Amino acid sequence: MKSISGYLAELSNILGLAWWVEVKTSLPACIYFFGPFLSQTEAKVALPGYVEDLETEQAQKISTTVKQCQPSQLTVC
Numbered sequence: 001m002k003s004i005s006g007y008l009a010e011l012s013n014i015l016g017l018a019w020w021v022e023v024k025t026s027l028p029a030c031i032y033f034f035g036p037f038l039s040q041t042e043a044k045v046a047l048p049g050y051v052e053d054l055e056t057e058q059a060q061k062i063s064t065t066v067k068q069c070q071p072s073q074l075t076v077c
Helices: 004-014 041-055
Strands: 019-026 030-037 064-068
Touching: 004 030, 004 064, 019 041, 041 064
Parallel strands: none
Antiparallel strands: 019 030, 019 064
């Protein structure tokens, strides 16, 4: 069952107002999107966990950005 903030994040995403964590890696050469989040701060707090997971999977040259967007795909390789 989703929380109210989860529903609000989905609504903000539909409206193009949601915040997303974008993580790029060079090996594998991929772009990952994590979200949606209601605020930039909320996305920034979650960001280290996503990087840690990718580091555990041996991803290389990881760069991150927090931005408002509507990704059409969550993983692009």
